[in-house]
Amino acid sequence: MPSLPKTLTVAMADTVEQVETAIDILLPRSSMAEAKLYEAMRYGCLGGGKRLRPFLVMESARLFGVSPACALRVAAAVEFVHCYSLVHDDLPAMDDASLRRGRPTVHREFDEATAILAGDALLTAAFEVLTDAETHEDPRVRCALVSALAKASGPRGMVGGQMLDLIAETQSLDIGAITRLQRMKTGELIAFSATAGAILGRASPPQFHALQAYAHDLGLAFQIADDLLDVEGTEAETGKSVGRDKPAGKATFVSILGLDRARDQAGRLADQATRHLEIFEGRASMLQAVARFVVDRRS
Amino acid sequence: MPSLPKTLTVAMADTVEQVETAIDILLPRSSMAEAKLYEAMRYGCLGGGKRLRPFLVMESARLFGVSPACALRVAAAVEFVHCYSLVHDDLPAMDDASLRRGRPTVHREFDEATAILAGDALLTAAFEVLTDAETHEDPRVRCALVSALAKASGPRGMVGGQMLDLIAETQSLDIGAITRLQRMKTGELIAFSATAGAILGRASPPQFHALQAYAHDLGLAFQIADDLLDVEGTEAETGKSVGRDKPAGKATFVSILGLDRARDQAGRLADQATRHLEIFEGRASMLQAVARFVVDRRS
Numbered sequence: 001m002p003s004l005p006k007t008l009t010v011a012m013a014d015t016v017e018q019v020e021t022a023i024d025i026l027l028p029r030s031s032m033a034e035a036k037l038y039e040a041m042r043y044g045c046l047g048g049g050k051r052l053r054p055f056l057v058m059e060s061a062r063l064f065g066v067s068p069a070c071a072l073r074v075a076a077a078v079e080f081v082h083c084y085s086l087v088h089d090d091l092p093a094m095d096d097a098s099l100r101r102g103r104p105t106v107h108r109e110f111d112e113a114t115a116i117l118a119g120d121a122l123l124t125a126a127f128e129v130l131t132d133a134e135t136h137e138d139p140r141v142r143c144a145l146v147s148a149l150a151k152a153s154g155p156r157g158m159v160g161g162q163m164l165d166l167i168a169e170t171q172s173l174d175i176g177a178i179t180r181l182q183r184m185k186t187g188e189l190i191a192f193s194a195t196a197g198a199i200l201g202r203a204s205p206p207q208f209h210a211l212q213a214y215a216h217d218l219g220l221a222f223q224i225a226d227d228l229l230d231v232e233g234t235e236a237e238t239g240k241s242v243g244r245d246k247p248a249g250k251a252t253f254v255s256i257l258g259l260d261r262a263r264d265q266a267g268r269l270a271d272q273a274t275r276h277l278e279i280f281e282g283r284a285s286m287l288q289a290v291a292r293f294v295v296d297r298r299s
Numbered sequence: 300m301p302s303l304p305k306t307l308t309v310a311m312a313d314t315v316e317q318v319e320t321a322i323d324i325l326l327p328r329s330s331m332a333e334a335k336l337y338e339a340m341r342y343g344c345l346g347g348g349k350r351l352r353p354f355l356v357m358e359s360a361r362l363f364g365v366s367p368a369c370a371l372r373v374a375a376a377v378e379f380v381h382c383y384s385l386v387h388d389d390l391p392a393m394d395d396a397s398l399r400r401g402r403p404t405v406h407r408e409f410d411e412a413t414a415i416l417a418g419d420a421l422l423t424a425a426f427e428v429l430t431d432a433e434t435h436e437d438p439r440v441r442c443a444l445v446s447a448l449a450k451a452s453g454p455r456g457m458v459g460g461q462m463l464d465l466i467a468e469t470q471s472l473d474i475g476a477i478t479r480l481q482r483m484k485t486g487e488l489i490a491f492s493a494t495a496g497a498i499l500g501r502a503s504p505p506q507f508h509a510l511q512a513y514a515h516d517l518g519l520a521f522q523i524a525d526d527l528l529d530v531e532g533t534e535a536e537t538g539k540s541v542g543r544d545k546p547a548g549k550a551t552f553v554s555i556l557g558l559d560r561a562r563d564q565a566g567r568l569a570d571q572a573t574r575h576l577e578i579f580e581g582r583a584s585m586l587q588a589v590a591r592f593v594v595d596r597r598s
Contacts, residue, residue, distance in 0.1 A: 037462040088416075094412050117461055150430060160336060
């Protein structure tokens with residue numbers, strides 16, 4: 001992983017560890033007859049992933065002096081939603097993926113019905129975690145978090161983007177449609193993550209909007225980098241099936257822009273994301289470093 | 300439909316109409332590329348069903364003088380959750396049902412991937428509706444509703460019950476385990492519905508608990524009646540595939556208790572449910588009538 005500042009690598013590794021512990025506590029094993037459901041939820045959520053969304057929650061919360069314990073609960077909730085979407089996306093009727101984070105996908109390790117229910121349960125659990133008084137003492141803040149997360153992950157956000165993604169398999173989309181698709185499919189949840197700290201910390205509107213603008217550019221840069229990895233990466237590096245887009249004849253940023261222009265565009269978006277955070281006068285340097293990391297990553 | 304008081308039939312028909320209108324407004328058609336997702340959500344939610352859960356919300360809200368417009372939004376949210384669970388339950392990997400409410404199931408009318416996403420979107424939309432200020436002016440009440448709905452539909456509630464239901468296909472369960480399964484699978488959401496009015500109207504703890512006790516008995520009575528219909532009903536009456544439990548060798552209240560004792564038990568539970576509402580001194584007569592309706596219904 002070239003040219004990453006040591007501090008970002010360490011901070012991200014810290015978050016990975018904290019999120020792992022938080023999820024382990026929030027989704028305990030069960031000794032009841034339905035234990036398999038909890039096992040599948042844990043399998044779909046624990047032991048893998050860069051935890052980019054939790055990292056954005058933790059770092060945005062730190063900007064406003066929010067208690068890390070509260071931020072960590074929101075970080076876990078976002079990860080529940082992200083992981084539920086992966087579990088459902090991997091299903092035979094959707095992407096029919098066999099590998100995720102270097103391991104069998106949930107429906108391969110368990111079975112399809114359990115994977116459907118585990119995804120459903122993770123989504124529900126996310127909202128339950130957010131409404132608990134431990135997440136924030138003020139129910140207005142908890143309600144605002146639920147509202148923002150529901151919008152980001154619902155039909156006008158992530159799920160709508162997943163639907164567009166299915167449609168993209170049979171219809172050719174132009175660059176505008178692909179951009180909208182990706183903004184919905186991955187951008188909205190990334191935007192929720194980067195603004196969650198602002199909600200928790202009751203940030204001013206300009207601060208909130210700076211984080212939102214940052215997140216929108218970051219989200220697109222992330223997705224272009226993902227498309228590049230699908231072409232250039234290996235299964236060993238990414239831990240998931242690669243080269244899936246081309247045989248499917250699916251329009252991606254890379255298929256439309258070509259490799260070089262896609263790479264340039266990702267870099268430009270990362271720079272632009274960074275500049276949105278200048279109003280924090282250096283206190284958001286970690287979030288700025290993430291923008292570079294996202295386009296330089298190999299997995 | 301024998302021996303139903305005219306007023307209940309009329310009141311239930313009113314709710315069916317109101318809920319239909321509310322869902323039509325809350326889930327409008329889309330002119331965007333992802334229109335199919337909205338069509339599938341609407342198809343899964345509109346045009347059918349007794350709307351028992353919405354009726355419980357409306358009637359419990361009326362006990363505490365809650366505005367019908369607010370109650371109707373909560374009623375729609377509960378129905379979103381109920382319908383999402385049906386859409387996912389009907390999938391090939393789950394019950395593999397082809398008929399629901401006399402029409403093809405969502406995955407038969409659309410496709411499997413769309414059915415998975417439409418279910419996900421309905422669940423998410425339920426929480427979004429609850430957090431809107433139009434549902435209640437006080438965010439503490441909105442937050443309490445989200446929390447209660449998430450608990451009722453999550454791994455310790457409905458989804459946990461669906462998991463137990465899958466396990467029941469291959470393991471023999473005793474009456475205690477079946478009772479717990481059904482309490483989770485259908486009872487918790489029914490309990491949420493009957494207590495939602497108490498949350499909206501800030502009822503006293505004894506009033507809340509009376510509604511909760513009522514709902515628990517009602518939920519079990521409802522499920523036993525459902526098992527009886529699977530044996531005694533016809534597809535034309537119920538609008539869904541019947542006789543599915545026996546070939547599957549699945550333990551149900553009927554397979555364990557036998558027809559007569561199951562019918563007696565449903566009646567006893569309905570009576571008991573009715574008695575829990577005596578503290579409302581006649582003002583809950585509609586809810587009491589529903590308990591009788593649930594065990595007498597033929598569909």
